[in-house]
Every structure is written in structure tokens, then in C-alpha cells.
Amino acid sequence: MALTNSYLTSTKNLESIINSVINAKAPDRFTNKFLEDLGYKSSNDRLVVGMFKALGLLDDSGQPLQRYYEFLDQTQTGKILAIGIEEAYGDLFNLRKDAQNMSNDEVKNKLKTLTQGQKSDKVIGLMAMTFRAFCDLADWSEETEIQGSSENTAVQNERNDFAGFEKRGSKVPKTDMNLHYNIQIHLPETTNMAVYDAIFQSLKKHLL
Known part of the structure; x- marks a missing residue:
């Protein structure tokens, strides 16, 4: 199933976190401590680590993958995000090839179908919010x-x-x-x- 179970509980700092990450030296391991050193100490912000793993930027241990280094190239950041999103939410893009253009309500309805009612409405809402937030920061012009x-x-x-x-x-x-x-x-x-x-x-x- 190509649908990540990772999500954020707040996206207000997402763009700021990404900007901080691409302007920082790549760590040996992307950990909560690394995020704290960048100034993000909230438990909500720590969920970004799981999302970066889902997007193929980090391996399971938090070590940066090749895609992470490509992500640091600020001329390619948006495109790398788009590639990661299409993989992490592959089932959504199988339902609609331009899933990045779906509204929040449309995403929620599709996620309800894909998760077969196994997720609560609250979780579905957070998953949809996370998807939309990352899509808005990605570059889909490729x-x-x-x-x-x-x-x-x-x-x-x-x-x-x-x-x-x-x-x-x-x-x-x-x-x-x-x-x-x-x-x-x-x-x-x-x-x-x-x-x-x-x-x-x-x-x-x-x-x-």
C-alpha cells in the first residue's frame, strides 16, 4: 500500500522548518536533537522526522539518503518534494493523477476510501492537512x-x-x-x- 501513515498535527511551522533544513549542513542523522538545534522544540515539529522518512529523504534510522542531498539544492527542493509526495501518497495519485490539485475535502474523502474506515475522522483530517501542506510547498511544473x-x-x-x-x-x-x-x-x-x-x-x- 503506497500511502504513508505519517502525518503532522500542525503545519504552521512546516515551511519554516524546510527553509531551516535546506540552509543547514546535512547531519549524520536527522534527529529530534537536530531539529531542536534549528530552533524547533515542539513535539508537533518532531513529527516532521517521520514525514521526511516517508518522503524518502531519510532512512529508518534517520540517516540522510541521496534524495536528502538533492533536496538541499534550493533550485530543486520543490521538485524533490513533489517526487517524494507522489511516492508517499502513491495510492492517491493512482486515483487521480493530479491529486496535488484536490481540495482538502476531496483528499479527506479519498483517504477515507483508501483507509477503509480504519482511521478516525480526526486522523483523516490531519493526514489530509499534511498532504495539502506539503503539496503547496512542492514544485509541480516538471x-x-x-x-x-x-x-x-x-x-x-x-x-x-x-x-x-x-x-x-x-x-x-x-x-x-x-x-x-x-x-x-x-x-x-x-x-x-x-x-x-x-x-x-x-x-x-x-x-x-
Whole structure:
């Protein structure tokens, strides 16, 4: 079951904790003491340790994993959070691929179904609140960037195909795009008609 049982009882310090963590040196082990040293001594704040484990940032003993070090890169923090959330709440994303856009009430209803009534309404509410809080801090734009990159790659491939065609003098490659090529032929100045005949025979062979 890809649905973490970890949750926070308060999310008011969540963004502040994350900011403090990514600006601090990675500890050998992420413990309650480490959080206290960062200024977070509340028992509510300590529950972040369990969530970091659920998000794949820490192992069961609290030792930072590779994802934790990637998380410290502030240009990637939001994206790493999104990846961890999708794994920790995989069952939610199986029900709806854009689960990060669900309202708090929608999340609660889905969680009730997924937990088959084994969780109290209070716990369901806290789980939904935690999910929404982390989603709001994550960066979900990666899919759009990948799609844009794919489109750019397709256009570049078309350009490369055409460049190769110009060099090889071969037939225009078949593509899924409806493109029209305008080809200009610059004929050499000559009085030898055999040269022109050879050129047009080659064009007929390769283009028509």
C-alpha cells in the first residue's frame, strides 16, 4: 500500500522548518536533537522526522539518503518534494493523477476510501492537512517543462532530418508533421546542355 501513515498535527511551522533544513549542513542523522538545534522544540515539529522518512529523504534510522542531498539544492527542493509526495501518497495519485490539485475535502474523502474506515475522522483530517501542506510547498511544473522539452526536441529532429536531406540529396523523410519544403536550385552557368540534363535527371531520381 503506497500511502504513508505519517502525518503532522500542525503545519504552521512546516515551511519554516524546510527553509531551516535546506540552509543547514546535512547531519549524520536527522534527529529530534537536530531539529531542536534549528530552533524547533515542539513535539508537533518532531513529527516532521517521520514525514521526511516517508518522503524518502531519510532512512529508518534517520540517516540522510541521496534524495536528502538533492533536496538541499534550493533550485530543486520543490521538485524533490513533489517526487517524494507522489511516492508517499502513491495510492492517491493512482486515483487521480493530479491529486496535488484536490481540495482538502476531496483528499479527506479519498483517504477515507483508501483507509477503509480504519482511521478516525480526526486522523483523516490531519493526514489530509499534511498532504495539502506539503503539496503547496512542492514544485509541480516538471511535467510541463518535460513536455515543452519534448516538443522542442521534435522540432529540432525535423530540422536535423532536413539538414541531412540537403546533404545527401535523398528523398524527403516521412514525418508526422505536416511540413512543406521549398527547395531552390541554383544552376551553374554553362553552355553545355548535358550538365543541365544530368541535374534534372538527378532531381527526378531523388525527389519525384
